[in-house]
Amino acid sequence: MRLHRDLTKIKGRQAEVGADVLNTVQEILADVRANGDQAVAKYARELDGYTGEYLTVTEDELVQAVRNVGDDFMELEQRARNQICEFHSRQMEKSWNIFEDNGVIMGQIVRPLQRVALYVPGGTAAYPSTVLMNSIPALLAGVPEIVMFTPVKADGKVQDEILVTAACSGIHTIYKIGGAQAVAAAAYGTETIPKVDKIVGPGNAYVATAKRLVYGQVDIDMVAGPSEILIIADETANPKYIAADLMGQAEHDALASSILVTTSERIIAETERELQRQIGNLSRREMIENSLAQYGAAILVQDLDEAIALSNEIAPEHLEILTENPLEKLPKVKNAGSIFLGEYTPEALGDYMSGTNHVLPTGGTAKFYSPLGVQDFVKWSSYSYYPKNVLAEFQDDVMNFAKLEGLDAHANSVNVRFEE
Secondary structure (H helix, E strand, O other), X not given: OOOXXXXXXXXXXXXXXXXXXXXXXXXXXXXXXXXXXXXXXXXXXXXXXXXXXXXXXOHHHHHHHHHHHHHHHHHHHHHHHHHHHHHHXXXXXXXXXXXXXXXXXXXXXXXXXXXXXXXXXXHHHOOHHHHHHHHHHHHHHOOXXXXXXXXXXXXXXXXXXXXXXXXHOOOOEEEOOOHHHHHHHHHHOOOOOOOXXXXXXXXOHHHHHHHHHHEOOEEEOOOOOOOEEEEEEOOOOOHHHHHHHHHHHHOOOOOOEEEEEEOOHHHHHHXXXXXXXXXXXXXXXHHHHHHXXXXXXXXXXXXXXXXXXXHHHHOOOEEEEEOOOHHHHHHHOOOOXXXXXXXXXOHHHHHHOOOOOOOOOOOOHHHOOOOOOHHXXXXXXXXXXXXXXXXXXXXXXXXXXXXXXXXXXXXHHHHHHHOO
């Protein structure tokens, strides 16, 4: 299996959403906004085939799910939760204030969002780890109400592990609603579904488009595209590990991108041999082969500085640095969602157990977006208190600025406070 030697095709994979998807999503959003529960139930029936009596998960379903998963899963879930909590607890924001000698008081108040919706894909893309990664930062931020939306098929079944993970995260309201209609219900509210302040979580093109369109009505985490990994490797790297990590990303999606950037032709050749050897044992072989054939690449560079510069330009979602002394390279990395240093820190560790968040910016947006964290679930209010004598010191400055901008009423609002 040979990898491309250029990035042309990979750079073009972040195509604009098709007109058919955009038109469909716009129609669904307008329908749900106008017709509420009736429209939501209609799309659950027409698009997902669900005709059940309840659009929310019942208490009995939650209890049965706990019985079904068993102790092994509960222990695994708790270990992952502990790791994620340990990392994210360091992100907690605090209110602060300043007391000046002249009596001025200023500060910033940090408050959690009040209601957040977590979208969880259904079918084969149902990941309990995503529930953890999205809910734990919200819980640590102090969000009092987290609800979940997830699509179901005709049987109305939500994966047991998803239900248990949600319940352990304090999510007690779970809607059996997916797609753009779920985003619309969360963003606008219906007769029975309260409007939320923010929508987080991954989804297909319809969900991503809906999130983009409702932004402004509510906040969103990010509009995520296909997943990606870039591996920087020098002569000391192990091709066996490189191949395994490239395939680990490629199995997500046919559009997933797996890129090797290295200073060694030998590493490229041996990695390609390892790809061929290891893929025979993997259940998603066809998906991996399609992904690597379309969006896999191996790029030869002169030195590691060139490799890091190329990575900074691509701004990958996941960046692995498999070099001698990888920690020394970290200060040079400017753009990446999550960085994995050394041969025993595979990207899969970050997906589940390292504690770092796996909700990450894709498609080059790591140049200006960050991983999901506690800070995404809080907001800030600034405040100030000025005594009259201190306002007097700024009276002329404020009035002059206001007049400069042609805003006489602004100037007057200060001046009237000093009229005799």
